[in-house]
Amino acid sequence: MMNIAHWLDAIYNLTQASKDFRKNVKFIHDYNRRGFETTASSITFTLFLLGNHPEVQAKVQEEIDELFADDTDRDVTIEDTKKMQYLECVVKASMEARNTCALKIDICILIRVFTVGSFPPVGEYTIPKGSAAVAGIYFIQRHPRFFDEPDKFMPERFLDTKEKCPFLYIPFSAGLRNCTGQKFADLEDKILLAQIMRRFTVTSKLRMEELQLSLEVVLKATQGIEIQLHPRDKPPRPQ
Secondary structure (H helix, E strand, O other): OOOHHHHHHHHHHHHHOOOOHHHHHHHHHHHHHHHHHHHHHHHHHHHHHHHHOHHHHHHHHHHHHHHHOOOOOOOOOHHHHOOOHHHHHHHHHHHHHOOOOOOEEOHHHHHHHHHOOOOOOEOOEOOOOOOOOEEOHHHHOOOOOOOOOOOOOOHHHHHOOOOOOOOOOOOOOOHHHOOOOHHHHHHHHHHHHHHHHHHEEEEEOOOHHHOOEEOOOOOEEOOOOOEEEEEOOOOOOOO
């Protein structure tokens, strides 16, 4: 796991490169918000979904158990994460169902609209010059035209290797300006979830249909999400 002293040293060294106080404050804010808040939201939603789908959770634990056997104290390595194929599908399905970054400002479209006099119509809509375009990723990834049973948490759909349009699943955006932290975030998700699933079984009293979401830049549950962690050597109590 990351040494907190190393993290503080890295932040200190990076901020020393600039003596601009405002720039440094913005850097630290962006680093924490983009690097921690989004990942925390992603893992929280994934655990909530696993708590509501015990059959999926059992498959995740089976995969983890086969990988680590009885060695529950060994750290999860990058090589381990490459073997967690089903857990990767679970993370993707969670991103599809409850995408952490619900709104993305499409800078490429924004620049083109400002610099070119006209913009090709999108369906029946015309985008006027000077408009700011926002890609509604949350809605794209839940459209029945592109996904069978989009409201269903279905990790198995990501086991399908058939080629699909690469822009249908874009939780980290796409193109030249996609999220630079995508690979790091994927590693964080899988390592932390694997550590939890090795030792605990998750349950949730809050049902899927009761979840109320606030559609912000970082997707949040308005009433919070409360889950219970049960040590795996002790079966969870019936809800």
